[in-house]
Amino acid sequence: MKPTPAPGASIAECGMACKTIHKHQQQSGLSDQVFTFFSELFNTNDWPPRWYCGTWSDFHGWLYIASDFLTWAAYFLIPVLLVRMIIKRKDFPFPKIAWLFVAFIVLCGTTHFIDAIIFWWPLYRLSALIRFLTAVVSMVTVYALHKILPSVLQLRSVKELEHEIRERRLVEEKLAASEFLLSEAGHVGRVGGWEFDNISNRFEWSKTAYEILESEAGQIDEMDDTVSLFIEPHREIMKQSLTNAYEQGIGWDLELQMITFKNQKKWVRYYGKPLFDQNGKLIKIRGVLMDIDKYKINELDLSKSVDTMARQNNQLKNFTHILSHNLRNHANNISLLSNFMDETTLDNNNSEIFQKIRTVSGGLNSTLDDLSSILKIRDGYLPSENLSFKEVTKKTLKVLEVALNASDATVDMHFEFDTILFPSVYLESIIMNLMSNGIKYKQTDIPLHVTLKTYLNEDQTKIFEYSDNGIGIDLDLHGEKIFGLYKTFHAHKDAHGVGLFLIKNQIESQGGKIEVISKPNQGTTFKITFNEKN
Amino acid sequence: MKKIDLLCVIDDDPIYTFLIKRIIDEAEVSLKSIFFKNGREALNYFTEHKDNSEKLPQLVLVDINMPILDGWQFMDGFATLATSFRNNIAVYISSSSTDEDDFQRASETPHVLELIPKPISSERLRELVVKLES
Incomplete structure (x- = not known):
């Protein structure tokens, strides 16, 4: 309600009706003006309340006042909510800007609040100060906003993020599937992987590798420990390979026989490859350990029996050659001797026997011919x-x-x-x-x-x-x-x-x-x- | 057919030697024949008479499998003597071997003309002598 001035009270008036010459027309030094401004910050005597400044209808005045109060209320509640958001969500993007917004909105609200109360208390100096602060904070906000604009534009939208999450999930699923395949394949194929970090001096072995070694984590700490797993002469070979890896950066891929942690002899294929950084410093050695015991033993057995067979075959071949050669000598001699026989000097009985000897000799020769032609096919x-x-x-x-x-x-x-x-x-x-x-x-x-x-x-x-x-x-x-x-x-x-x-x-x-x-x-x-x- | 003066047979088998004597007689290819029981004996003879072409044969039949020095070893020794011989000596390996390797080796051995499988017939012997004349 428009206050009714107390009778006799002197209030400044303004508006169309105000004909008084006001103080602001008086010119004094700037420092005086500033001093007066701050010392008289809350002094209301220099102006009439707004109700008396000009001609306000009740409706107009209250619409002004009510709107200002509501705006003020809103401008105080928005920062409260903002602050809650910033505090609760630690990942709130650009929190500093948000704090500037809080300050800026609070100040804006305050200007509205003062604007409303000026209808009763003409705190024009305070109003100017608050507005000045608002202006400063607003300009800082503008500057800050301008600064972070490129980063804001680079921020991915929620949609983009969702898309990326979806993609990643797919990739993860595929990764999990292939990891499963790999570990299954490793398990079934008896292939394990290992990695030695030369800087932290740490060994990592895959599950299958541990199975092959018949050991548990922590039983192999040093690269040199692996050497002692192998039996001679493989230990020496491995030692040399390791030296080559360290000194010349050469990897190895060897079939070696080892003793597992449960004291079993086992053939493994042991593969290793050294990794270097840009400065040529050895950082890691990675590799594969494969259980080839079953196959290697079969292979060795097989090659042993192949050797034996080849040897026996060769002996047999030599034997048949010698045999057929010696037999042929005798057979030839018999047949030649019978050719030189003068049959006319033989009696009937001997002649008959001699004919039989001839037949036998012929048979012997043809058998030897057959044998030698077969032998020729066999080795020719x-x-x-x-x-x-x-x-x-x-x-x-x-x-x-x-x-x-x-x-x-x-x-x-x-x-x-x-x-x-x-x-x-x-x-x-x-x-x-x-x-x-x-x-x-x-x-x-x-x-x-x-x-x-x-x-x-x-x-x-x-x-x-x-x-x-x-x-x-x-x-x-x-x-x-x-x-x-x-x-x-x-x-x-x-x-x-x-x-x-x-x-x-x-x-x-x-x-x-x-x-x-x-x-x-x-x-x-x-x-x-x-x-x-x- | 012109007979040769001397034919040489190197073979350790007495029965074959006995037979080859008959075959040589039957073939009527040589005035005289000499026989050695192994490569060593033969090589000694050839070394002793290397400069005396009258004592050297025109045709040699040498067996492969013999004691002391076999046919191949004899050929090695023969090869080192060959430069001293004034007349040509035809050497045939005569063996009952049917081994392809032996045939191959014979064809690669210097001074060996051919491997002739045993037993050599009188006809074949005549052919060899005829070949010498040409």
Whole structure:
């Protein structure tokens, strides 16, 4: 309510009606003015309350006052909330600016408060001082805000942060998955990792590494401790490797035998790589420890038995050579001696015996010939040539012409492919042996019919197939024995038991194989699968 | 066919020596033959007569497997003497070996013309002598 001035009280008046000459028109020195300003800060006598300054309607005045009070109230509450925020949230960005805001808002509020109370108490000096402070704080805030603006612009938005969190979570999930895989793989594959920090002198071993060492954390402290894990001569090798790592920066990757902490001998693959900083100072050595015991022992066993076998094989080879050589000497001598024998001087009895000796001598020589040709396949190396099935077959059939005619034989040829990379002597021998077997074991009452085929099987491997309508072989009875040496299955006068053994060896020496399909009286089929090298 | 003056056989096998004598007679290739039981004996003879071409053979058949000095060792010694010989001496290795390595080695050994598998026939012997003349 507009106060009613007490009767007789002298109050300054202003407004349109004020005709009084006011003091501010009086000019005095600046220092006097400043002194008066501060000493009379709370003196209200120089002005009338605002109600009397000009003409205020009640509505206008109270609207002014109420608005100022409300603004003041709000301007005091906002800082309270701000302060609470700053104190509670330690990570509040730019807290110093926030404190400036608090000061700035409080001061703004205060100017409104004073503006309102000036309606009763004209504290114009105080008002000016508060406004000055507000101006200073505001300008400082403007400056500070300007300073931090670039950093504020760089602050990521919540959305961006959320996005980043999502991304990171995905990466973390992947990391966890691959870590799982790695540790599982390490566990199953018996591969452990280790790291030695040369500065802090600390060892880190992965779980699997501890399993391999059969130790627990803390049992290996020094790099030198690892050396003593190994047994001689591996300890010396490891010592040297470590020296190389320290002095020349060379890593190592060795298969060594160690004694675990539970006193077990174990083969490990031990890998290490030194790491240097920019100044060439060794900072770390990292590596892998792999349990290869099972494989190494197998490998050693295997190589030992391979060595033994190679040695035995060699002895056997020498033995057969010496044997066949010495036997041949004697056999040759017998056959030559019998050639120089004058049979006419022998009586009937001796002549008969002598004939038998000749037969035996012939048999001995042919056995030795067979043996030596087999030995040649076993250790000889024959170069492969590009051969034509048609030509080799033609050549062979020519040699067998007489015998084939005598058996009334017909030979069909279906060569889907013609060339093969194979030693020519062997291919001739294969076709020759199969054909002459066919002639030997034909059925007596029907003419011999042979089909020779070449084709590619489903693996695009070259196949040569021989089939006849001969007497066949009882495979249930003889099975794979038919390829054995001196195995004959027919009471035939020419049955040798060398041919099939020979060609099987010839085929296998070139990496191929031979199979047989046969039934008594239903003919025989031989299938040769080639293994063309290169 | 012209006969050669001297044929030399180096072999430790008495039966083969007995036989080869018959074969040489049958082939009628040489006026005279000499026989040594091993490489050492033969090499001694060749060393002793290296400057006397009348005492040296025109054709030599040497076995591989022999005691004391074998065929290969004989050939080593022969090679060092060869520069002293005034006449050409044809040397054949004659062995019952069927070992490919021996054939290979024979073809690589200096002064060896060929490895001829035992037993050598009288026909083959004649061929060798005919070859000498050409």
